[in-house]
Amino acid sequence: MATDNRAEVRKVLLITLALNLVVMAIKAVVGTLTGSLSLLADALHSVTDSANNVLGLVTNHWASPQPDREHPYGHQKFDALGALGIAAFLGVACFEILQGAVDRIFSESKSVNISPGQLWILLVVLGINIFVAFYERRVGQRIGSSILVADAKHTMSDVWVTILVIAGLIGVWQGRVHDLPELQWLDIVLAFPVALLVFRSGWEVLQENLPWLVDEVAIAPEAVHAIAMQVPEVINCHDIASRGMVGRQVFIEMHMVVDAHDVKTAHEITEKVEALLSAKFSPARILIHIEPPSYQSESIGYASNPDRKPD
Known part of the structure; x- marks a missing residue:
């Protein structure tokens, strides 16, 4: 019989929810102050991180491995359904990032003003995201929770998003220092690979959880x-x-x-x-x-x- 690890999953999700809310708030504030579209899009991506944690808490509540009269085979498919919900959120985030980048290409955009202090704050945010991703993945693999592993993939995509955004903002900052206005385009150009990374993460989550939901053969x-x-x-x-x-x-x-x-x-x-x-x-x-x-x-x-x- 499968072990019921829902209490440990709940604890991990609550911790990561708190950290993701902090990350989201910092990105939104710094993005507003600097006028960075890529950073605001990254903050939007972090909104989905927090939403995924809430979704995970809800599905985890119902994902008991123990059978009952109504569910004689247990309730673990709720866990896989939650993982598919995360994949859907990743798809929405990908669309929003692409839409924002295209809109900015064809519209008159404001210049991005970023300071070294704000860049250091974003590096702290990056460190929080890396901790959350590895923490969730380690615990998820240890206890066999697809919802934690899927959420770790989402958070890891946020790590790569933040790395690209920070790289672009460093280029924008250096462009302002050395009077190279064309570097302002980095804030837009880097939004496209960010969207591809987000899409890949969603696709991987789908590949891992669909076999469970459609009763694909588990053992030859x-x-x-x-x-x-x-x-x-x-x-x-x-x-x-x-x-x-x-x-x-x-x-x-x-x-x-x-x-x-x-x-x-x-x-x-x-x-x-x-x-x-x-x-x-x-x-x-x-x-x-x-x-x-x-x-x-x-x-x-x-x-x-x-x-x-x-x-």
């Missing part, structure tokens, strides 16, 4: 078959199916023919198979359907011919 049927056939009393193993996510929670089903003449012996054989599978793919819930010898089949999984060929 051939791998399950090889383990089951290690038990000498197993004669045939077929129609193997699996879903979930290895290391988090997997569900394995199979049909099996065993060398047994009574129910008790057959049950003991299935327990041996379950023990081997659980040792390899824990946490796992395994369902084995015992069949008579005439139901032997060469169809290991559902991709092959489902028609049984009795002996």
Whole structure:
């Protein structure tokens, strides 16, 4: 059975929410004072960070791995749904950044005025973002929380956004110092790679969580078959199916023919198979359907011919 780590996930999300609100406020204030469109867009991106934390807290509340009457397979897909919500927020942030950059190209823009002190403040903000990203990812990987890992990816995209924005603002600052007004365009040009980084992060989150939601095969049927056939009393193993996510929670089903003449012996054989599978793919819930010898089949999984060929 999967471990319920929701309390630890909640703690991490509350800490990162507080830090993200601080980051968002600093970016918005400095962006307003300097007139930097890229920094204001970065502040908008930080708004999605805070919104993702709130979304994560809501979904985490419902993502219990323990089954109940209404959800006999647990509630962990709520966690994956929250991760997809983060991907949607990343898509919105990407669109907003691109729209702001294009609007500024075709409109009369104000000059950006940035001071060394404001740049130092942004470096502190960058340090906070880096801490949040690594903290969330480390805890998420340790406890197997997709919502934390997905949010860490989002925060990491914010790190790269902030690095690009700071690089552009340093160029704008140096352009003002050395009377190079064309460097003002750095504030706009760098918005485009920022948008691509945000889009990539969203795409990665989708790739990692869609298989869980659409019940894509979690373990190759051939791998399950090889383990089951290690038990000498197993004669045939077929129609193997699996879903979930290895290391988090997997569900394995199979049909099996065993060398047994009574129910008790057959049950003991299935327990041996379950023990081997659980040792390899824990946490796992395994369902084995015992069949008579005439139901032997060469169809290991559902991709092959489902028609049984009795002996």
